[in-house]
Amino acid sequence: MGEILKITLNLVLICAAAGVILSATWAMTDPVRVAKEAQEREQALKALIPDAESIKPVKDVKIADKDGIIYRADKAGRPLGYVVLSYGRGYASFIRVLVAVDLTGKVTGIDILGHGETPGLGDQIDQSWFKDRFKGKVLEGLVVVKTESTREIQAISGATISSRGVTRAVKDAVEILKAEREKGI
Amino acid sequence: MSEPKHSYKKLILNGIFSENPVFRLALSLCPAVAVTTSVKNGFLMGAAVLFVMTMVNITVSLLRSFINPKVRIPAYILIIATYVSITDMVMAAYSRAAYKEMGLYIQLIVVFAIIISRAELFASRNKVVPSAVDGIGMGLGFLGALVLVGAVRELIGKGSLVGIQILGKDPLLIAVLPTGGFFAIGLLMGLFNWIDMKYFGGKPDSGGGHH
Numbered sequence: 322m323g324e325i326l327k328i329t330l331n332l333v334l335i336c337a338a339a340g341v342i343l344s345a346t347w348a349m350t351d352p353v354r355v356a357k358e359a360q361e362r363e364q365a366l367k368a369l370i371p372d373a374e375s376i377k378p379v380k381d382v383k384i385a386d387k388d389g390i391i392y393r394a395d396k397a398g399r400p401l402g403y404v405v406l407s408y409g410r411g412y413a414s415f416i417r418v419l420v421a422v423d424l425t426g427k428v429t430g431i432d433i434l435g436h437g438e439t440p441g442l443g444d445q446i447d448q449s450w451f452k453d454r455f456k457g458k459v460l461e462g463l464v465v466v467k468t469e470s471t472r473e474i475q476a477i478s479g480a481t482i483s484s485r486g487v488t489r490a491v492k493d494a495v496e497i498l499k500a501e502r503e504k505g506i
Numbered sequence: 507m508s509e510p511k512h513s514y515k516k517l518i519l520n521g522i523f524s525e526n527p528v529f530r531l532a533l534s535l536c537p538a539v540a541v542t543t544s545v546k547n548g549f550l551m552g553a554a555v556l557f558v559m560t561m562v563n564i565t566v567s568l569l570r571s572f573i574n575p576k577v578r579i580p581a582y583i584l585i586i587a588t589y590v591s592i593t594d595m596v597m598a599a600y601s602r603a604a605y606k607e608m609g610l611y612i613q614l615i616v617v618f619a620i621i622i623s624r625a626e627l628f629a630s631r632n633k634v635v636p637s638a639v640d641g642i643g644m645g646l647g648f649l650g651a652l653v654l655v656g657a658v659r660e661l662i663g664k665g666s667l668v669g670i671q672i673l674g675k676d677p678l679l680i681a682v683l684p685t686g687g688f689f690a691i692g693l694l695m696g697l698f699n700w701i702d703m704k705y706f707g708g709k710p711d712s713g714g715g716h717h
Contacts, residue, residue, distance in 0.1 A: 331574040335581050339588040346592050350599035357602055437610055441543025441663075441682045444610075479679055 362419075365432045366404055369421035370394040373401050379506050384408050384493050387415065391501060394421075402429065405498055409490030411438050412482040416446065420455075420494040428458045431491055436483075443483035451477060451484075455491055460499075463492040512636040521643025524706075528651035528691065529698040533620040538652060539687035541611055545668045548656030550608045552649025554593065556642070559621050561589050563641035566629040573630075582625045583616070590615045620648060651694075658690045 366376045373394035380391040385408040392404040402423040409416050414437030421429045433447045445451060454474050455463075465485045466473045476484040525531055528538050542548045565585050566573075573581045594612045597605040615621070624644055629637040660666055663681030665673030680686045 328574050328576050331572075332577045332580060335569075335573070335584055339584050342588060343591055346595050350595045353599035354595075357599065361602065439543075440541055440547050440610060479683065 362434065365419055365434065366392060366394075369404055369419060369430050369432060370402055372396055376404060380501055382497050382501065384490070384497060385410060385415065389494070389497070391498060391506065393506070400424065403498055403502075405494035406434070407490040407494035407497075409486040409488070409493070411436060411446075411486030412443050412480070413437050413439060416483070416486045416490060418487060418490040418494070420491050422495055422498055426459060426495060426499055428455050428463075428491060428495065431455045431487070433487070438480070438483045438486075442477075443480045445477050445480060446483050446487050451487075455487075458491075460492065460495050463488055463495065512632070512639070514636070514639045517636060517639045518643035518646065521640065521645070521647040522650060523647070523702075525644075526647040526651055526698065527620040527644055528648060528655070529695045530702075531620070531623075532695070533623060534618045534648070535691065537611070537614055537618060538655060538691060539684055540614075542652050542656040542659055542687060542690070543663070543682045544660040544666075545653055545656040546607070547611075548652035548654075549649065550604070551611045552645070552652040554608060554612055555615055555618065555621070555648050556645030558586065558589050558593060558615050559624060559645045559648075560638055560641035562586050562621055562625055563629040563637040564634055565589075566625040567632060567634045567637035570630050578626070578630065579622070582622050585625070586621055587616050620644065655687070655690050655694060658694065659686055662686070662690075 367373070370376065374396045376392050376394045378390050379393045382389045382391055382405075384405075387408040389408065390406040392406070394401045394404065402421060405420045405422065407418050407420050409418065416436040416438065417434040419432040419434055421431065423429050431452050433452065436444070436446065438444050438446060458474070462473050464473045465476050465481065465488050467476050467481065469475060474484065474488050521527070523530075527533050528535065537551065541551045562582075562585055566582060569581075569585075590612060593615075594609070597608065597612065624640060628640045632640070657667060659681045660668075661672065662678050663683075663686060665671060665677045678686075681690065
């Protein structure tokens with residue numbers, strides 16, 4: 322009986338020490354992480370619509386069961402375009418995408434905020450040559466094809482499912498934005 | 507391996523060559539296949555492992571008389587998980603660029619067989635400094651192996667090295683797929699054994715069966 326108590330106490334002490342160290346580290350680092358993530362999102366939004374004087378969230382929406390946000394970019398009190406924080410299911414993760422859409426419903430650019438796709442294959446969705454494939458696309462062009470195409474989205478070889486995940490996120494963003502604008506935002 | 511005196515140079519070389527974690531001990535092959543699609547990925551993973559393994563070895567060695575042998579495995583896993591979480595949190599806050607590249611891998615380190623194996627076989631039986639040196643040696647061996655496998659796969663699979671195009675575009679895509687990882691590691695392991703037998707007179711079965 323004494324033996325089992327000693328062993329338990331031993332492990333409890335180690336757990337307690339680990340807990341203290343981890344909570345101290347978390348308390349020190351988490352505010353910094355949250356602040357930097359917000360700053361990064363702000364920069365990503367600005368880079369997508371550089372002419373905007375302000376980019377403000379106007380509506381929370383559900384995309385792929387996750388919390389998406391519609392931002393409106395304004396200049397001199399008039400809207401320039403919209404940015405949607407959207408999600409798409411990729412090969413191994415949900416891909417977080419910022420989609421910039423102009424007033425006519427055309428995609429003007431996208432940015433990948435975060436993903437957990439396969440290193441070396443799926444993570445190429447974050448390369449600018451892939452993100453540029455979405456520029457100038459309208460709803461009809463947001464389809465993944467495996468052949469060379471400028472009208473549709475050409476898949477990354479070896480990462481078709483990740484390519485589809487991003488395209489899904491962009492397409493949902495454009496559709497939801499269209500529906501919300503008809504309701505008025 | 508549990509003699510009290512250790513030559514530090516021998517300990518380092520032991521980790522890099524005669525007991526190379528990937529090529530000789532065949533430990534932690536899962537991450538070695540999963541992340542070595544390029545030199546950069548291999549290097550980042552190896553560097554994270556080098557850090558965690560050295561810190562874990564030091565801590566286990568310091569606590570070796572405190573940890574009750576009957577709960578040593580959970581204790582080691584706790585220590586490893588603590589260091590991995592600290593690394594993850596600190597990088598997420600203070601080095602965003604590197605975290606964007608490495609965040610996918612860091613949490614995987616908790617379950618690396620090579621780290622718990624060194625804690626059990628070396629750090630729990632040796633003083634702090636040799637344990638730290640053993641961690642550095644093993645970490646360097648792991649890092650080197652991942653960079654080597656990454657170089658082979660990146661060159662054959664994407665025609666580039668460290669991101670710089672050398673051959674044409676995508677010569678043989680299979681090399682960066684998981685299948686290619688097995689090919690690359692198998693061939694390099696064979697090469698390692700062949701060199702060892704030919705020049706150092708090592709026996710091919712000295713690796714692998716690691717208790």
